[in-house]
Amino acid sequence: MARQERAIRTRRTILEAAAAVFDERGYTSATIGEILDRAGVTKGALYFHFGSKEELAVGVFEEQLSIALPPQSSKLQELVDSGLVLARRLRSEPLVRASVGLALDQGAMDLDRTMAFGMWFDQNVQRLAEAKAQGELLPHVDVAETAELLVGSFSGVQLLSQLRCQRQDLERRVVVLFEHFLPSIAVPAVLARLDISAERAERVLAEGREQVGAVPAQASPGAVRASSAT
């Protein structure tokens, strides 16, 4: 195994262990020692990738956002894709689930949880700003307000889906969210061409994985940063 690939795997193992421990014990009670035990790696390996418990939390947050999706000519389609894919991953990937749990953990007083929402907000702002520059948005749209609303609404929608049915209907709920939002922000010609179906997530994820397979280092900004430091 190449050295870079090994570093990426170790980093992922540590993050998964940290996510599981945060999930079970809460961020405040969790210790680095427990995460080491769970991951089965040396202290040196952990501190090579993450300098502190907070950096581990940031790593878990980043995991939610760091996924390569196939680029689309419509930036609003990319926004929709990222929402649908996040819904899909929340159902299937414990690490992504833990990331949301951590952001919503009201007991984690010593963690700056606004950071998690901030990173997600920034990503939405960027996509919406690109959409605006391409003429995809109606003229009145305030990019920052819409991005913040999207982050808040998505958080609440997934929370209610978790409470009602363990997130089994989350993709459908995210479709309903976009169906209600997009007519207020997209120009009609773009709106008519958007694909907002629940089945799209699976397809987009598969396409993304193929691209990642071709260029592995592009999979995750976090992974790239850590491995290039090797």
Add this chain to the structure above:
Amino acid sequence: MARQERAIRTRRTILEAAAAVFDERGYTSATIGEILDRAGVTKGALYFHFGSKEELAVGVFEEQLSIALPPQSSKLQELVDSGLVLARRLRSEPLVRASVGLALDQGAMDLDRTMAFGMWFDQNVQRLAEAKAQGELLPHVDVAETAELLVGSFSGVQLLSQLRCQRQDLERRVVVLFEHFLPSIAVPAVLARLDISAERAERVLAEGREQVGAVPAQASPGAVRASSAT
């Protein structure tokens, strides 16, 4: 003081005490004994109004919804008003805040929190169904889906506002929410007449209070039920 009025006040005192104890200790750890101490009422008085800890939680939930607002000819305007007023009360009334805290308390495993969302959902369904019957909604609107989305989105929006700035901008965020939603569900002639301003909450609350002053027993379904049992 009339007997009915006294019963309403006692009930309110008990609910405020319960809300404070749930807020500080979490629902699971809170005991009836602590709530009695805090309220300064007898065990008999508490059990006259509430049969169990769970009934106290239901009472706290109901408080969020049981407020008389001035009726409007547009049912969508009533929907908007209830959202704006809830935002305002979340900032100013500890009991309403505790109600939301309880609904989002992930540690309250022995409490059916879906009930809180269910009651709120039902209220939205009713208003939207009335709006639909009056021809205020676009033909494709699925009342249940829209009501559930509204409950989820509002929950997330208030959560993010709490995290970012202790809910100081909550009314503005709820305005943004409605501005994004309503164009997808309201017929244009109704949409153009809706008042979705942040300042409206205060005005509507004041009008509601005047009406409540005239007919006190209509203030809260819970209060009515309890006092008529006296």
